Amino acid sequence: MTNENRARRAMEESEERYRQLATDLQRTLDMSLDLITSFDAEGRFLTASASSTEILGYTPQELIGRPYQELVHPDDREVTAREDDLITGGTPTTAFQNRYFRKNGTVVWLEWAAVVLPGDPNMYCVARDITHRLSSEMRIRELNSGLQHQVRQLNGMRDIDQAISSGMDFSLTLRMILDHLVQV
Missing domain, CATH: 3.30.450.20 (PAS domain)
Structure with a gap:
């Protein structure tokens, strides 16, 4: 009878440890x-x-x-x-x-x-x-594209300014201005 009681008690303790482990694991997963x-x-x-x-x-x-x-x-x-x-x-x-x-x-x-x-x-x-991450990445790409467009515009304006200040032939300067306007 004593061996049976010990075996039953060991089984109950083992089951209780298993239940506690399962509960702890579920809590961890749920966090x-x-x-x-x-x-x-x-x-x-x-x-x-x-x-x-x-x-x-x-x-x-x-x-x-x-x-x-x-x-x-x-x-x-x-x-x-x-x-x-x-x-x-x-x-x-x-x-x-x-x-x-x-x-x-x-x-x-x-x-x-x-x-x-x-x-x-x-x-x-x-x-x-990753919804917010992808949305942010897309917004960054859009902003970069806009910045690249603005850089191209500024570079074109700089070239026109240099042409005017250097005394370049007026017809070439005018052509440069028109080309820039077409690109914009």
Whole structure:
């Protein structure tokens, strides 16, 4: 009876440690600003961290069992399916980008790291919302383009100024002015 009690007590303590470990792990995952998730072999959400609510507008419970392809932007579904094939074929990804629909219908850009482990049909993923980063990068490109245009205009004005100050032939100076106006 004593051995049975000790074995039962050891089993109960082991189960309690496991439950505590699982609780601690879930709390840690839920603290992440990134979406930490897993998909089964059919592409359905198995797990989702609490950040899914902030990133996608869906609670983890709303995502579990749902096919992830339903949330992928239609223009990104083909490339996402190809990336899925690579990952399930054993090639992990560390910076795959695609668009997802949030629950409210708006679009969010995600950057994924994903892997399928040998002998395990599930895919384990971390996704970061890069919407603001991409928007900022696009704005920087637009501003740079505008600055380059202004530099070209200033260079043209400088050339005209030099032509006038150097006493260049008036017809050549006029042609330079007209060429500059056409470019502007």
